[in-house]
Amino acid sequence: MEIKDRTAIVGIGQTAFGKGLPDTELSLACQAIAAALDDAGIAPREVDGLVMFSMENGREVEVARNLGLGPITYFGEVGYGGGAGCATVGHAAMAVATGQCRVAVGWRARKRAAKASRPWANVAARVSGSVQWTRPFGLLRPVDEIAMLTRRYMYEYGATRDHLANVALACRKHANRNPFATFFDRPLTREQYMASRWISEPLCLYDNCLETDGALAVVVTSAERARDGKQPPVYIHSFAQSIPPQCQPMTNYFCEDPLRGPAWECAQLLWAKSDFKAADVRVAQIYDAFTPLILLSLEGYGFCARGEAGPFTEAGALEWPDGRLPINTSGGGLSEAYVHGFNLILEGVRQMRGTSTCQVPGAPCCLVTSGEGVPTSALLLRRA
Amino acid sequence: MEEQFLLPDVEDPDSAPFWQAAAQGQLVVQTCVDCGQRRFPPRPMCYRCRSLRHRWQPLSGRGTIWSYVIAHPPLLPAYEAVAPYNVVVVATAEDPTIRFVGNLVESPEEPFHRTKLDRLQIGAPVRVVFQRVDDVYLPRWMLETSGR
Ligand SMILES: [Zn+2]
Numbered sequence: 001m002e003i004k005d006r007t008a009i010v011g012i013g014q015t016a017f018g019k020g021l022p023d024t025e026l027s028l029a030c031q032a033i034a035a036a037l038d039d040a041g042i043a044p045r046e047v048d049g050l051v052m053f054s055m056e057n058g059r060e061v062e063v064a065r066n067l068g069l070g071p072i073t074y075f076g077e078v079g080y081g082g083g084a085g086c087a088t089v090g091h092a093a094m095a096v097a098t099g100q101c102r103v104a105v106g107w108r109a110r111k112r113a114a115k116a117s118r119p120w121a122n123v124a125a126r127v128s129g130s131v132q133w134t135r136p137f138g139l140l141r142p143v144d145e146i147a148m149l150t151r152r153y154m155y156e157y158g159a160t161r162d163h164l165a166n167v168a169l170a171c172r173k174h175a176n177r178n179p180f181a182t183f184f185d186r187p188l189t190r191e192q193y194m195a196s197r198w199i200s201e202p203l204c205l206y207d208n209c210l211e212t213d214g215a216l217a218v219v220v221t222s223a224e225r226a227r228d229g230k231q232p233p234v235y236i237h238s239f240a241q242s243i244p245p246q247c248q249p250m251t252n253y254f255c256e257d258p259l260r261g262p263a264w265e266c267a268q269l270l271w272a273k274s275d276f277k278a279a280d281v282r283v284a285q286i287y288d289a290f291t292p293l294i295l296l297s298l299e300g301y302g303f304c305a306r307g308e309a310g311p312f313t314e315a316g317a318l319e320w321p322d323g324r325l326p327i328n329t330s331g332g333g334l335s336e337a338y339v340h341g342f343n344l345i346l347e348g349v350r351q352m353r354g355t356s357t358c359q360v361p362g363a364p365c366c367l368v369t370s371g372e373g374v375p376t377s378a379l380l381l382r383r384a
Numbered sequence: 385m386e387e388q389f390l391l392p393d394v395e396d397p398d399s400a401p402f403w404q405a406a407a408q409g410q411l412v413v414q415t416c417v418d419c420g421q422r423r424f425p426p427r428p429m430c431y432r433c434r435s436l437r438h439r440w441q442p443l444s445g446r447g448t449i450w451s452y453v454i455a456h457p458p459l460l461p462a463y464e465a466v467a468p469y470n471v472v473v474v475a476t477a478e479d480p481t482i483r484f485v486g487n488l489v490e491s492p493e494e495p496f497h498r499t500k501l502d503r504l505q506i507g508a509p510v511r512v513v514f515q516r517v518d519d520v521y522l523p524r525w526m527l528e529t530s531g532r
Contacts (some may be wrong), residue, residue, distance in 0.1 A: 125390060125391065126390075126391055126392070126393040127390050127391070127392060128393035128399075129396070130425060132392035132393060132396065132399065133484070133485055134485045135390045136389065136390045136391050136520075136522060137471050137486050137487050137496070137522070137524075138389075138455055138459070138463045138469055138487065138496070139453070139455075139471045139485055140455070140459055140460055141459070144453055147453040148451050148452070148453050148473055148485075149451070151451045151452060151506070152451035152473075152506070155451070155506045198454065198468070200454070200455050200456065201456070201468075202453075248425070251485070253473050253483050254424055254425060254481075254482075254483060255481070
Protein backbone atom coordinates (compact mmCIF):
# COMPACT_ATOMS: atom_id res chain seq x y z
CA MET A 1 0.00 0.00 0.00
CA GLU A 2 1.35 3.39 -0.99
CA ILE A 3 0.18 6.82 0.12
CA LYS A 4 1.38 8.51 -3.07
CA ASP A 5 -1.13 11.18 -4.14
CA ARG A 6 -3.91 9.55 -2.11
CA THR A 7 -4.24 12.53 0.22
CA ALA A 8 -3.96 16.27 -0.15
CA ILE A 9 -3.46 19.42 1.88
CA VAL A 10 -6.72 21.30 1.44
CA GLY A 11 -6.43 24.05 4.03
CA ILE A 12 -3.71 26.22 5.53
CA GLY A 13 -3.92 28.75 8.34
CA GLN A 14 -1.62 30.87 10.42
CA THR A 15 -1.65 33.53 13.10
CA ALA A 16 0.28 36.75 12.96
CA PHE A 17 4.00 36.37 13.68
CA GLY A 18 5.50 38.48 16.42
CA LYS A 19 7.45 38.77 19.61
CA GLY A 20 5.67 38.65 22.94
CA LEU A 21 2.21 37.90 21.56
CA PRO A 22 -0.27 37.97 24.47
CA ASP A 23 -2.06 34.74 23.49
CA THR A 24 -1.10 31.37 24.97
CA GLU A 25 0.33 28.68 22.73
CA LEU A 26 -2.96 26.79 23.03
CA SER A 27 -4.89 29.85 21.89
CA LEU A 28 -2.50 30.40 18.98
CA ALA A 29 -2.84 26.75 17.96
CA CYS A 30 -6.63 26.98 17.97
CA GLN A 31 -6.58 30.21 15.95
CA ALA A 32 -4.30 28.71 13.29
CA ILE A 33 -6.37 25.51 13.04
CA ALA A 34 -9.61 27.51 12.81
CA ALA A 35 -8.08 29.56 9.98
CA ALA A 36 -6.94 26.41 8.18
CA LEU A 37 -10.41 24.86 8.45
CA ASP A 38 -11.97 28.07 7.11
CA ASP A 39 -9.50 28.01 4.24
CA ALA A 40 -10.50 24.42 3.51
CA GLY A 41 -14.22 25.04 3.93
CA ILE A 42 -14.41 22.13 6.36
CA ALA A 43 -16.41 22.27 9.61
CA PRO A 44 -14.55 21.61 12.87
CA ARG A 45 -16.86 18.72 13.78
CA GLU A 46 -15.61 16.88 10.70
CA VAL A 47 -12.04 16.79 12.00
CA ASP A 48 -11.31 13.29 13.31
CA GLY A 49 -7.50 13.21 13.17
CA LEU A 50 -4.87 15.24 15.03
CA VAL A 51 -1.08 15.09 14.68
CA MET A 52 1.15 17.44 16.61
CA PHE A 53 4.72 18.00 17.79
CA SER A 54 5.48 16.21 21.06
CA MET A 55 6.96 19.57 22.14
CA GLU A 56 3.57 21.23 21.76
CA ASN A 57 2.28 22.84 24.96
CA GLY A 58 -1.44 22.61 24.18
CA ARG A 59 -2.70 19.00 24.32
CA GLU A 60 -4.89 17.24 21.77
CA VAL A 61 -7.86 17.16 24.15
CA GLU A 62 -7.64 20.87 24.80
CA VAL A 63 -7.37 21.68 21.11
CA ALA A 64 -10.36 19.45 20.39
CA ARG A 65 -12.44 20.94 23.22
CA ASN A 66 -11.68 24.53 22.17
CA LEU A 67 -12.40 24.05 18.50
CA GLY A 68 -15.29 21.65 18.95
CA LEU A 69 -13.58 18.90 17.00
CA GLY A 70 -14.38 15.31 16.74
CA PRO A 71 -14.96 12.64 17.68
CA ILE A 72 -11.22 12.14 17.11
CA THR A 73 -10.33 8.63 15.95
CA TYR A 74 -6.63 9.14 15.21
CA PHE A 75 -4.10 11.20 17.16
CA GLY A 76 -0.36 11.08 17.36
CA GLU A 77 2.72 13.10 18.20
CA VAL A 78 6.12 13.42 16.57
CA GLY A 79 9.28 14.17 18.50
CA TYR A 80 12.58 15.99 17.96
CA GLY A 81 11.44 19.58 17.57
CA GLY A 82 12.32 20.96 14.16
CA GLY A 83 12.51 17.49 12.66
CA ALA A 84 8.81 16.89 13.23
CA GLY A 85 7.01 19.34 10.93
CA CYS A 86 6.76 17.35 7.71
CA ALA A 87 6.13 14.22 9.75
CA THR A 88 2.95 15.62 11.30
CA VAL A 89 1.61 16.02 7.75
CA GLY A 90 2.98 12.64 6.70
CA HIS A 91 1.34 10.87 9.64
CA ALA A 92 -1.91 12.69 8.89
CA ALA A 93 -1.67 11.48 5.29
CA MET A 94 -1.04 7.88 6.38
CA ALA A 95 -3.95 8.00 8.82
CA VAL A 96 -6.32 9.33 6.15
CA ALA A 97 -5.05 6.96 3.47
CA THR A 98 -5.57 3.95 5.73
CA GLY A 99 -9.02 5.00 6.83
CA GLN A 100 -8.17 5.68 10.47
CA CYS A 101 -9.62 9.16 10.06
CA ARG A 102 -11.07 11.30 7.28
CA VAL A 103 -9.93 14.85 8.03
CA ALA A 104 -6.67 15.32 9.92
CA VAL A 105 -5.04 18.49 11.18
CA GLY A 106 -1.32 19.05 11.82
CA TRP A 107 0.03 22.17 13.49
CA ARG A 108 2.75 23.93 15.45
CA ALA A 109 2.22 26.76 17.95
CA ARG A 110 5.18 28.31 19.64
CA LYS A 111 6.13 31.25 21.77
CA ARG A 112 9.82 31.32 21.23
CA ALA A 113 10.58 35.01 21.44
CA ALA A 114 10.47 35.01 25.24
CA LYS A 115 13.98 34.21 26.43
CA ALA A 116 12.69 32.01 29.24
CA SER A 117 11.02 29.74 26.68
CA ARG A 118 14.27 28.77 24.98
CA PRO A 119 15.08 25.22 25.97
CA TRP A 120 18.82 25.82 26.28
CA ALA A 121 18.28 28.68 28.73
CA ASN A 122 16.39 26.45 31.18
CA VAL A 123 18.94 23.98 32.43
CA ALA A 124 19.74 22.77 35.89
CA ALA A 125 23.26 23.26 37.19
CA ARG A 126 23.73 19.47 36.89
CA VAL A 127 23.06 17.98 33.50
CA SER A 128 22.61 14.32 32.61
CA GLY A 129 22.01 12.31 29.48
CA SER A 130 23.66 13.29 26.21
CA VAL A 131 24.13 16.96 27.13
CA GLN A 132 26.50 16.07 29.99
CA TRP A 133 29.14 15.50 27.29
CA THR A 134 28.70 18.93 25.72
CA ARG A 135 27.11 21.63 27.88
CA PRO A 136 29.62 21.69 30.76
CA PHE A 137 32.23 22.76 28.17
CA GLY A 138 30.10 25.69 27.09
CA LEU A 139 28.57 24.09 23.99
CA LEU A 140 25.22 25.39 25.14
CA ARG A 141 23.01 26.44 22.28
CA PRO A 142 21.77 24.86 19.07
CA VAL A 143 23.91 27.41 17.19
CA ASP A 144 27.05 26.16 18.95
CA GLU A 145 26.19 22.58 18.10
CA ILE A 146 25.67 23.33 14.42
CA ALA A 147 28.67 25.70 14.26
CA MET A 148 30.86 22.73 15.25
CA LEU A 149 29.67 20.76 12.22
CA THR A 150 29.93 23.85 10.04
CA ARG A 151 33.60 24.47 10.87
CA ARG A 152 34.40 20.88 10.00
CA TYR A 153 32.36 21.12 6.80
CA MET A 154 34.21 24.28 5.74
CA TYR A 155 37.53 22.61 6.52
CA GLU A 156 36.76 19.46 4.55
CA TYR A 157 35.19 21.05 1.49
CA GLY A 158 36.42 24.62 1.32
CA ALA A 159 32.98 26.17 1.80
CA THR A 160 33.16 29.84 2.78
CA ARG A 161 31.20 32.47 4.65
CA ASP A 162 30.17 33.80 1.26
CA HIS A 163 28.34 30.53 0.66
CA LEU A 164 26.52 30.87 3.97
CA ALA A 165 25.71 34.47 3.09
CA ASN A 166 24.22 33.28 -0.21
CA VAL A 167 21.65 31.36 1.83
CA ALA A 168 20.88 34.23 4.20
CA LEU A 169 20.56 36.75 1.38
CA ALA A 170 18.28 34.52 -0.70
CA CYS A 171 15.90 34.02 2.21
CA ARG A 172 15.94 37.73 3.00
CA LYS A 173 15.18 38.71 -0.60
CA HIS A 174 12.18 36.39 -0.58
CA ALA A 175 10.99 37.76 2.77
CA ASN A 176 11.19 41.24 1.31
CA ARG A 177 8.35 40.24 -1.04
CA ASN A 178 6.18 38.60 1.65
CA PRO A 179 4.13 41.14 3.68
CA PHE A 180 3.63 38.57 6.47
CA ALA A 181 7.37 38.04 6.90
CA THR A 182 9.07 39.44 9.98
CA PHE A 183 11.76 40.99 7.78
CA PHE A 184 9.42 42.11 4.99
CA ASP A 185 10.73 45.68 5.13
CA ARG A 186 14.33 44.93 6.17
CA PRO A 187 16.72 44.26 3.28
CA LEU A 188 20.05 42.59 3.98
CA THR A 189 23.30 43.17 2.14
CA ARG A 190 26.40 41.02 1.94
CA GLU A 191 28.30 43.83 3.68
CA GLN A 192 25.86 43.79 6.60
CA TYR A 193 26.18 40.03 6.78
CA MET A 194 29.97 40.14 6.86
CA ALA A 195 30.03 42.97 9.44
CA SER A 196 27.50 41.39 11.80
CA ARG A 197 28.51 40.11 15.23
CA TRP A 198 29.59 36.55 15.86
CA ILE A 199 27.24 34.23 17.72
CA SER A 200 29.29 31.06 17.50
CA GLU A 201 32.21 31.27 15.10
CA PRO A 202 32.08 30.44 12.22
CA LEU A 203 28.40 31.47 12.45
CA CYS A 204 27.31 35.10 12.74
CA LEU A 205 24.02 36.75 13.62
CA TYR A 206 22.55 36.36 10.13
CA ASP A 207 23.29 32.64 10.03
CA ASN A 208 20.66 32.27 12.76
CA CYS A 209 16.91 31.98 12.37
CA LEU A 210 14.42 34.35 13.92
CA GLU A 211 12.80 33.88 17.30
CA THR A 212 9.07 34.02 16.66
CA ASP A 213 5.73 33.67 18.42
CA GLY A 214 3.04 32.25 16.19
CA ALA A 215 1.18 29.19 14.99
CA LEU A 216 0.44 27.45 11.71
CA ALA A 217 -1.79 24.56 10.72
CA VAL A 218 -2.67 22.41 7.73
CA VAL A 219 -5.72 20.27 6.93
CA VAL A 220 -5.27 16.90 5.23
CA THR A 221 -8.00 14.81 3.63
CA SER A 222 -8.43 12.23 0.91
CA ALA A 223 -7.64 13.06 -2.70
CA GLU A 224 -11.25 12.22 -3.65
CA ARG A 225 -12.69 14.75 -1.23
CA ALA A 226 -9.97 17.27 -2.08
CA ARG A 227 -11.06 17.40 -5.72
CA ASP A 228 -14.34 19.05 -4.70
CA GLY A 229 -12.73 21.35 -2.14
CA LYS A 230 -12.71 25.08 -1.77
CA GLN A 231 -8.99 25.26 -2.64
CA PRO A 232 -6.95 23.59 -5.35
CA PRO A 233 -5.72 20.37 -3.78
CA VAL A 234 -2.01 20.03 -3.06
CA TYR A 235 -1.21 16.32 -3.16
CA ILE A 236 1.06 14.65 -0.66
CA HIS A 237 3.09 12.83 -3.24
CA SER A 238 5.86 11.40 -1.10
CA PHE A 239 6.80 11.40 2.57
CA ALA A 240 9.77 10.11 4.54
CA GLN A 241 11.36 10.20 7.98
CA SER A 242 14.73 9.09 9.24
CA ILE A 243 16.83 8.36 12.28
CA PRO A 244 20.16 7.23 10.82
CA PRO A 245 22.32 4.66 12.62
CA GLN A 246 24.07 6.06 15.70
CA CYS A 247 22.29 9.41 15.31
CA GLN A 248 22.61 11.84 18.20
CA PRO A 249 20.34 14.87 17.76
CA MET A 250 22.19 18.15 17.14
CA THR A 251 25.51 16.96 18.57
CA ASN A 252 25.97 14.26 15.97
CA TYR A 253 29.73 14.07 16.55
CA PHE A 254 29.87 10.50 17.79
CA CYS A 255 29.16 8.54 14.62
CA GLU A 256 31.45 7.58 11.77
CA ASP A 257 30.42 10.37 9.43
CA PRO A 258 28.90 13.35 11.26
CA LEU A 259 28.45 15.41 8.09
CA ARG A 260 26.17 12.78 6.59
CA GLY A 261 23.10 13.79 8.57
CA PRO A 262 19.54 12.44 8.78
CA ALA A 263 18.65 14.15 5.47
CA TRP A 264 20.57 11.51 3.52
CA GLU A 265 18.51 8.53 4.71
CA CYS A 266 15.30 10.55 4.60
CA ALA A 267 16.00 11.46 0.97
CA GLN A 268 16.50 7.82 -0.04
CA LEU A 269 12.96 6.87 0.96
CA LEU A 270 11.45 10.15 -0.24
CA TRP A 271 12.80 9.69 -3.78
CA ALA A 272 12.15 5.95 -3.79
CA LYS A 273 8.45 6.67 -3.19
CA SER A 274 8.31 9.52 -5.70
CA ASP A 275 7.73 9.83 -9.44
CA PHE A 276 10.06 12.84 -9.37
CA LYS A 277 13.78 13.01 -8.75
CA ALA A 278 15.85 15.84 -7.33
CA ALA A 279 16.59 17.17 -10.83
CA ASP A 280 12.84 17.68 -11.40
CA VAL A 281 12.50 19.94 -8.35
CA ARG A 282 12.44 23.64 -9.23
CA VAL A 283 11.44 25.08 -5.87
CA ALA A 284 12.17 23.87 -2.34
CA GLN A 285 11.47 24.86 1.24
CA ILE A 286 14.49 23.66 3.20
CA TYR A 287 14.68 23.80 6.97
CA ASP A 288 16.86 26.74 7.91
CA ALA A 289 17.30 27.19 11.63
CA PHE A 290 20.90 27.95 10.57
CA THR A 291 22.29 28.70 7.11
CA PRO A 292 24.67 25.70 7.00
CA LEU A 293 21.72 23.32 7.33
CA ILE A 294 20.78 24.36 3.80
CA LEU A 295 24.18 23.31 2.48
CA LEU A 296 23.99 19.96 4.25
CA SER A 297 20.42 19.43 3.04
CA LEU A 298 21.19 20.31 -0.60
CA GLU A 299 23.67 17.45 -0.53
CA GLY A 300 21.51 15.09 1.49
CA TYR A 301 18.49 15.50 -0.81
CA GLY A 302 20.66 15.05 -3.89
CA PHE A 303 20.71 18.49 -5.51
CA CYS A 304 24.50 18.30 -5.73
CA ALA A 305 27.29 15.92 -4.81
CA ARG A 306 28.77 15.83 -1.36
CA GLY A 307 30.95 18.82 -0.61
CA GLU A 308 29.56 20.79 -3.56
CA ALA A 309 26.73 22.67 -1.87
CA GLY A 310 28.86 25.78 -1.33
CA PRO A 311 29.51 26.32 -5.04
CA PHE A 312 25.91 25.25 -5.77
CA THR A 313 24.69 28.39 -3.97
CA GLU A 314 26.74 30.70 -6.20
CA ALA A 315 25.39 33.04 -8.90
CA GLY A 316 22.02 33.45 -7.21
CA ALA A 317 21.12 29.77 -7.59
CA LEU A 318 18.85 29.88 -4.52
CA GLU A 319 17.11 33.12 -5.45
CA TRP A 320 13.76 33.77 -7.06
CA PRO A 321 13.01 34.27 -9.93
CA ASP A 322 16.01 33.18 -11.97
CA GLY A 323 17.90 30.80 -9.71
CA ARG A 324 18.30 27.12 -10.46
CA LEU A 325 16.51 26.27 -7.17
CA PRO A 326 14.72 29.09 -5.34
CA ILE A 327 14.49 28.08 -1.68
CA ASN A 328 12.34 29.29 1.21
CA THR A 329 10.32 31.52 -1.05
CA SER A 330 8.42 33.14 1.84
CA GLY A 331 11.64 33.97 3.69
CA GLY A 332 11.98 30.76 5.69
CA GLY A 333 13.02 30.49 9.30
CA LEU A 334 15.80 32.97 8.65
CA SER A 335 13.61 35.86 7.53
CA GLU A 336 9.88 35.04 7.60
CA ALA A 337 9.33 33.35 10.96
CA TYR A 338 10.84 30.52 12.94
CA VAL A 339 8.02 28.26 14.05
CA HIS A 340 9.98 25.01 14.00
CA GLY A 341 9.86 25.01 10.22
CA PHE A 342 6.07 24.72 9.93
CA ASN A 343 5.90 27.90 7.85
CA LEU A 344 7.95 26.08 5.20
CA ILE A 345 5.10 23.59 4.76
CA LEU A 346 2.53 26.35 4.22
CA GLU A 347 4.80 28.03 1.69
CA GLY A 348 5.16 24.71 -0.12
CA VAL A 349 1.37 24.58 -0.33
CA ARG A 350 1.19 28.16 -1.65
CA GLN A 351 3.78 27.33 -4.33
CA MET A 352 1.64 24.39 -5.47
CA ARG A 353 -1.52 26.54 -5.39
CA GLY A 354 0.22 29.29 -7.33
CA THR A 355 -0.18 31.93 -4.61
CA SER A 356 3.37 32.50 -3.35
CA THR A 357 4.75 36.03 -3.35
CA CYS A 358 7.77 34.48 -5.08
CA GLN A 359 5.82 32.14 -7.30
CA VAL A 360 7.88 29.75 -9.41
CA PRO A 361 5.73 29.28 -12.50
CA GLY A 362 4.89 25.76 -13.55
CA ALA A 363 6.87 23.90 -10.91
CA PRO A 364 5.33 20.41 -10.81
CA CYS A 365 6.32 19.69 -7.24
CA CYS A 366 7.85 21.30 -4.16
CA LEU A 367 10.22 19.70 -1.70
CA VAL A 368 9.68 20.62 1.95
CA THR A 369 12.16 19.44 4.57
CA SER A 370 12.24 19.51 8.34
CA GLY A 371 15.21 19.90 10.66
CA GLU A 372 18.56 18.53 9.51
CA GLY A 373 20.79 17.38 12.35
CA VAL A 374 17.87 15.84 14.23
CA PRO A 375 15.58 12.88 13.46
CA THR A 376 13.91 14.41 10.46
CA SER A 377 11.16 14.23 7.88
CA ALA A 378 10.38 15.54 4.42
CA LEU A 379 7.47 15.92 2.03
CA LEU A 380 7.24 16.14 -1.70
CA LEU A 381 4.09 18.11 -2.53
CA ARG A 382 2.54 17.87 -5.99
CA ARG A 383 0.47 20.40 -7.86
CA ALA A 384 -3.07 19.50 -8.90
CA MET B 385 31.76 32.00 39.46
CA GLU B 386 32.99 28.47 38.67
CA GLU B 387 30.09 26.84 40.48
CA GLN B 388 27.65 28.49 38.07
CA PHE B 389 29.07 26.56 35.13
CA LEU B 390 27.03 23.53 34.17
CA LEU B 391 28.42 20.25 35.45
CA PRO B 392 27.65 16.64 34.62
CA ASP B 393 25.51 14.60 36.97
CA VAL B 394 28.25 12.17 38.03
CA GLU B 395 25.65 9.82 39.55
CA ASP B 396 24.16 9.03 36.13
CA PRO B 397 24.35 5.21 36.13
CA ASP B 398 25.55 4.85 32.54
CA SER B 399 28.34 7.38 32.82
CA ALA B 400 29.38 7.39 36.49
CA PRO B 401 32.42 5.14 35.83
CA PHE B 402 33.66 7.63 33.24
CA TRP B 403 33.61 10.45 35.78
CA GLN B 404 35.15 8.23 38.48
CA ALA B 405 38.05 7.43 36.13
CA ALA B 406 38.36 11.11 35.21
CA ALA B 407 38.81 11.89 38.92
CA GLN B 408 41.77 9.46 38.82
CA GLY B 409 43.23 11.25 35.79
CA GLN B 410 42.22 8.57 33.30
CA LEU B 411 40.29 8.98 30.07
CA VAL B 412 38.28 5.80 29.59
CA VAL B 413 35.86 4.55 26.99
CA GLN B 414 33.17 1.90 27.30
CA THR B 415 34.27 -1.25 25.47
CA CYS B 416 32.28 -4.39 24.76
CA VAL B 417 33.68 -7.45 26.60
CA ASP B 418 32.28 -9.80 23.96
CA CYS B 419 33.23 -8.16 20.67
CA GLY B 420 35.62 -5.35 21.59
CA GLN B 421 33.52 -2.57 20.07
CA ARG B 422 34.17 0.81 21.69
CA ARG B 423 31.19 3.11 22.21
CA PHE B 424 30.68 6.67 23.33
CA PRO B 425 28.56 8.24 24.75
CA PRO B 426 28.02 5.41 27.24
CA ARG B 427 24.94 3.19 26.99
CA PRO B 428 23.85 -0.19 28.35
CA MET B 429 24.03 -2.33 25.18
CA CYS B 430 26.67 -2.98 22.53
CA TYR B 431 25.19 -1.87 19.22
CA ARG B 432 27.33 -4.38 17.34
CA CYS B 433 26.63 -7.62 19.25
CA ARG B 434 23.86 -6.71 21.77
CA SER B 435 26.06 -7.69 24.71
CA LEU B 436 25.33 -6.05 28.05
CA ARG B 437 28.85 -6.76 29.31
CA HIS B 438 31.35 -3.96 29.04
CA ARG B 439 34.51 -2.69 30.62
CA TRP B 440 36.04 0.78 30.78
CA GLN B 441 39.19 0.81 28.70
CA PRO B 442 41.79 3.52 29.26
CA LEU B 443 42.74 5.59 26.23
CA SER B 444 46.11 7.23 25.73
CA GLY B 445 44.51 10.65 26.10
CA ARG B 446 45.96 11.75 22.78
CA GLY B 447 44.04 12.96 19.79
CA THR B 448 43.58 15.72 17.25
CA ILE B 449 41.20 18.67 17.05
CA TRP B 450 38.34 17.56 14.76
CA SER B 451 36.52 20.90 14.89
CA TYR B 452 36.01 23.90 17.15
CA VAL B 453 33.80 26.92 17.72
CA ILE B 454 34.26 30.26 19.44
CA ALA B 455 31.16 31.02 21.47
CA HIS B 456 29.98 34.61 21.84
CA PRO B 457 27.00 36.04 23.77
CA PRO B 458 24.12 35.63 24.41
CA LEU B 459 25.01 32.72 26.71
CA LEU B 460 24.14 31.48 30.19
CA PRO B 461 25.47 34.08 32.65
CA ALA B 462 28.53 32.13 33.87
CA TYR B 463 29.60 31.44 30.29
CA GLU B 464 28.70 34.89 29.00
CA ALA B 465 30.98 36.41 31.66
CA VAL B 466 34.01 34.65 30.16
CA ALA B 467 33.08 34.78 26.45
CA PRO B 468 34.42 34.56 23.85
CA TYR B 469 35.79 31.10 24.58
CA ASN B 470 36.60 27.97 22.59
CA VAL B 471 34.89 24.60 22.49
CA VAL B 472 36.59 21.75 20.63
CA VAL B 473 35.71 18.28 19.43
CA VAL B 474 38.71 15.97 19.71
CA ALA B 475 39.08 12.74 17.73
CA THR B 476 40.98 10.21 19.82
CA ALA B 477 44.21 8.67 18.54
CA GLU B 478 42.99 5.10 19.14
CA ASP B 479 39.78 5.53 17.15
CA PRO B 480 39.06 8.79 15.29
CA THR B 481 35.31 8.08 15.48
CA ILE B 482 35.48 8.15 19.30
CA ARG B 483 35.30 11.90 19.87
CA PHE B 484 35.02 14.11 22.94
CA VAL B 485 33.71 17.62 23.32
CA GLY B 486 35.96 19.77 25.50
CA ASN B 487 38.01 22.94 25.56
CA LEU B 488 41.55 23.75 24.55
CA VAL B 489 43.49 25.02 27.59
CA GLU B 490 46.97 26.49 27.87
CA SER B 491 47.96 24.41 30.88
CA PRO B 492 46.37 21.99 33.35
CA GLU B 493 45.65 24.92 35.65
CA GLU B 494 44.67 27.69 33.24
CA PRO B 495 40.89 28.32 32.82
CA PHE B 496 39.48 27.38 29.42
CA HIS B 497 38.44 30.89 28.54
CA ARG B 498 42.03 32.20 28.76
CA THR B 499 43.23 30.18 25.79
CA LYS B 500 44.58 32.32 22.98
CA LEU B 501 42.08 31.79 20.22
CA ASP B 502 44.67 31.77 17.44
CA ARG B 503 46.00 28.48 18.83
CA LEU B 504 42.94 26.63 17.57
CA GLN B 505 43.45 24.63 14.43
CA ILE B 506 41.72 21.58 13.00
CA GLY B 507 44.12 18.66 12.98
CA ALA B 508 46.32 19.99 15.78
CA PRO B 509 47.55 17.17 18.09
CA VAL B 510 46.30 17.48 21.68
CA ARG B 511 46.44 15.53 24.92
CA VAL B 512 43.93 15.34 27.71
CA VAL B 513 44.20 17.11 31.06
CA PHE B 514 41.63 16.95 33.84
CA GLN B 515 40.45 20.14 35.48
CA ARG B 516 38.62 20.03 38.77
CA VAL B 517 35.39 22.04 39.04
CA ASP B 518 33.51 21.43 42.29
CA ASP B 519 33.54 17.62 42.68
CA VAL B 520 33.94 16.91 38.96
CA TYR B 521 37.08 16.41 36.88
CA LEU B 522 36.42 17.64 33.36
CA PRO B 523 38.53 16.34 30.47
CA ARG B 524 40.05 19.25 28.59
CA TRP B 525 42.86 19.37 26.06
CA MET B 526 46.32 20.92 25.65
CA LEU B 527 48.25 21.26 22.44
CA GLU B 528 51.02 18.68 22.18
CA THR B 529 54.27 20.62 22.45
CA SER B 530 56.62 20.26 19.53
CA GLY B 531 59.50 17.79 19.81
CA ARG B 532 57.54 15.40 21.94
ZN1 LIG C 1 29.75 -6.18 21.36
